[in-house]
Amino acid sequence: MFIVRTTEYSLPNLLHSHVDLIQPTTSFGRWKAMRSAFLDWKPDSDIDHKVSLASGTPELYRNPVSGVTVDPSCNETVTIKCLQQLYNAVGYVPKISEKENRIGVTGFLEQYANIEDLNAFYADQVPQAVGSSFEFISVNGEWEPKLTTRSWFLIFGSGGQNSQNLSESGIEAAIDTQLAYGLSYPIPGVYWSTRGTPPFIPDAKYPENGNEVRETMPRAGVHD
């Protein structure tokens, strides 16, 4: 894998205070999906009863100013209910109709958001959302013709795919969609996804793909 970078770049003197940075020049970071620390806690036989926010527990944390109360189990386990308590959003009712309102999550690098997985999460944490789904939008997707040895046929081209194979459910996609849609239910969810490989235009010297990964999404936004 190759990328084009430099260890040093210069600008005219008078531009130094008028430009914060120019990239990609010296940034060697490789974008990749990060896993949430959410996944790292060890199985604990106490977790189950900590997750269920039994009402009437005498140990509720109460903020004296806002009056917000947070279940003590939230110190160890973050659930949708914990987040709603922490943000004083328990029982929040969206002010805008479901026809106009959306919450969007972006997906990259073949992170497939799985509807069955989402509903398993809802069954555990947001029972009223069970049976709901989200709208999938493929970013820069288009049908394009391909010629095989036998015939022409159409394949779905450069846009993001929407695998609903449970075995391909992405960890990051699951965390993002479950928390975002679960927290904001009943606001309808949208999942935008780019295809896993970055756009790449090969030239004579660089036939291999070493290109920038996240260009598709901001460009799609620009053209909206």
Place this chain on the structure above:
Amino acid sequence: MFTTTLGAILSLASFLPLFIVSGSAIGTSEWNFTVKESIHPPPGWVKYSSASPDHVLSFRIALPQPQFHVLEQHLMEISDPDHERYGEYLSKDQVDDLVRPYDESLDLVTEWLEKWGIYEEDVSRSAAKDWVTVVVPVRLAELMLNTVRDALLITRAPFY
């Protein structure tokens, strides 16, 4: 500092107008290069070869956002459940106003790009004009950023 050869400059002629310093009200010394950023390559990355002059890169130029501290103050207040402004979110236009760069920054960066034959129709800008995106080949980027001495590297990632 600026030590490219005439041949290299002339090779731009088919692609872009020549770089012409004269005619600017600003003194030439202010257009002299000084290093903006210098790093050591991260472990595992090695220089492979010089980059192909034809390789095209999409650069994003970040202009300073002088009112960013005001935006930050807004964010701290409207996201604090104990604050009286909690939930009073800003509109996109309000946010754009708060990240807008100085006119002087916009003018100077635009003038700099025009010196290299990059005009308004060649760039894309964010709504607040705090980001400018230009798509240029390596042969031009090396001149604009004076990376000729330490030419743009091809590097190899450690784990592939």
